Amino acid sequence: MCLQWQTDLTQAAEQVLKDKASIQGIILASAKSTFFAGADLKGVMRSQASDGPRVFTEIEGIKKAFRTIETLGVPVVSCLNGTALGGGWEVALIGHHRIATANPKTQFGLPEVTLGLIPGGGGITKMTRQLGLLAAQPYVLESKLFGPEEAQKLGLVHEIVASDDQLRPRALAHIAAAQGQPEAAQHLWDRKDYKMPGGTPSNPKIAGMLSVAPAVLKQKTRGLYPAPEAALAAMVEGAMVDFDTAMRIESRYLAGLMTSQVARNMINTFFFNMNSIKGGQSRPKAAPRYKPQKVGILGAGMMGSGIAYSQASRGIATVLKDREAAEKGKAYSHKLTQKRVDKGRMTADKQAALLSLIQPTASASDLKGCDLIIEAVFENRELKAKVTQEAEPMLAEGGFFASNTSTLPISGLATASANANKFVGIHFFSPVDKMQLVEIIRGAQTMTRRLRVLRLRAGPGQVADCGERLARFLYQPYLWHLCDGRRGMLGEGIPAPVIENLAMQVGMPVGPLAVLDETALSLSVHVLDQTREDFAKEGKTYQATPGELLVERMVKEHKRPGRAAGGGFYDYPAGQKKVLWPELKTRFEKSGVSYSQQDIKDRLLYRQAVETARCLQEGVC
Ligand SMILES: CCC[C@H](O)CC(=O)SCCNC(=O)CCNC(=O)[C@H](O)C(C)(C)COP(=O)([O-])OP(=O)([O-])OC[C@H]1O[C@@H](n2cnc3c(N)ncnc32)[C@H](O)[C@@H]1OP(=O)([O-])[O-]
Structure with a gap:
């Protein structure tokens, strides 16, 4: 969906409007093996917050052209010869009739939220109106992808053909058979008798579900991902208004996200960098693959x-x-x-x-x-x-x-x-x-x-x-810092639940004390003992950090070596969830200690950022 494509689309839409009287139907087809890969992610990477109004206008321009084609009054058939993702699936949804080639590798759907975006090219509005507020959620909020067969079951694809060369003849046959049938040139949601499957938010059942949906979502995202929240809002708000207004609501949310740092970070990490890794960018080109026997x-x-x-x-x-x-x-x-x-x-x-x-x-x-x-x-x-x-x-x-x-x-x-x-x-x-x-x-x-x-x-x-860098300069110091750092959070008297919860709030899957338990506190003590020995051999004395001493106390004095050995910072009651060891409170917490939650979050994150920068500087790849 690069700028050139947007210009071409606008021209094509204007042209079909002019030629309307002589057009019996429209076929949307791709000359490539992928039907359409969606928005130009490189272009999105270049957008800045100040580009919001321009991006909004571009999105609206694309959708105006989509709408011109789908409301022309002639049957539109999408011939899906391959994968259609994001904006690509939104192009497929222009078609009133969708035919796909049977291919287990083909993927359809809306991966936008995984990239910090939302399906704002009509995807939210149309999928919600097609499937209903509940059934559309996995596809819109969780980016669930699907193949031709599932699409057919959902009513999103109407025919499956065995090979690409059957697409065009089938599309032409559909158009011929659809002549004189106005409904074949109309989307479900454009019909007068349209009703949203399952009901709109005014339906008490749907309203009940929607009252808990934001909380359920927040539990998953911890409020760190704006895209799924925006997608849910666009779904619900859009379901309460007419089609055109719903489309505009989507565009506004999308323009905000497309020009955000979060989306740029996610696209860079989860698309471009991930592709580089999968493509073996850092692998030596000539080395053969190796698998030990x-x-x-x-x-x-x-x-x-x-x-x-x-x-x-x-x-x-x-x-x-x-x-x-x-x-x-x-x-x-x-x-x-x-x-x-x-x-x-x-x-x-x-x-x-x-x-x-x-x-x-x-x-x-x-x-x-x-x-x-x-x-x-x-x-x-x-x-x-x-x-x-x-x-x-x-x-x-x-x-x-x-x-x-x-x-x-x-x-x-x-x-x-x-x-x-x-x-x-x-x-x-x-x-x-x-x-x-x-x-x-x-x-x-x-x-x-x-x-x-x-x-x-x-x-x-x-x-x-x-x-030799990551292990010694990133992984261990990072872990050390979490329970000790230079001054040591737990050692400073900050309550363990505060440290664990704030770590989760900044996006860590589990708190640092839980990580230390998993990797075994006793391991850290083995390392400490070894380091002391190494220093002693050189006639020096190793000055252990407060965090090292704290972990040593946990293992040697309190007999808490970590999860595998029965318990560490946490207790692990059989068949139940782990709970922080109650004695952390009496042994380490200091009453009256003052701390700022933001400072703790920053300390947890800055340490990672500093160590990552250092790794880059030192050529760790
Ligand atoms: C208004 C509407 C907004 C809309 O709702 C928002 C979106 O659509 S969000 C978008 C939602 N869409 C998606 O999330 C789909 C993203 N794309 C894919 O998942 C795969 O490319 C696809 C499965 C389509 C083909 O796999 P494959 O056959 O293994 O091919 P490959 O992966 O090796 O790619 C070949 C080259 O094309 C490049 N490139 C590809 N797509 C894009 C793009 N969108 N952009 C830019 N570049 C893209 C890729 O980097 C690579 O470049 P290079 O320089 O050669 O390394």
């Missing part, structure tokens, strides 16, 4: 068990080695998959196949032939050195070794290896089965080629090659 994992604790699951779920033969807990580690995969089997999302056969790929063992000799071994033992340098030396000789020819450390420098750990050039960090995030990011850390001696190969297929999702 057999992976060994050392240590079947929380991380090792999760990594074993992540490898096996990708069809990779996995040896899970632990002196005592290997079976328990494998049971974690059973627990995860059983939940899916119980919900009917996985067959018992698939579960059995996945579990059969995990070989629990206490013996290092079972690692023989692994082309990748990942150690996931405690953050203790000596232990890591010991397991490295024990397992490395089992590697297959050309295989390489990885440490899942989150804090210890890779170059240092690599000194225990006989092949430091084949030693890398692969840092999975907890819980491994949920977190998409995998961080690849290059040691000083890691061969670049090794890293390149690895970057392609190391873990469950995205890979950042961060040359």
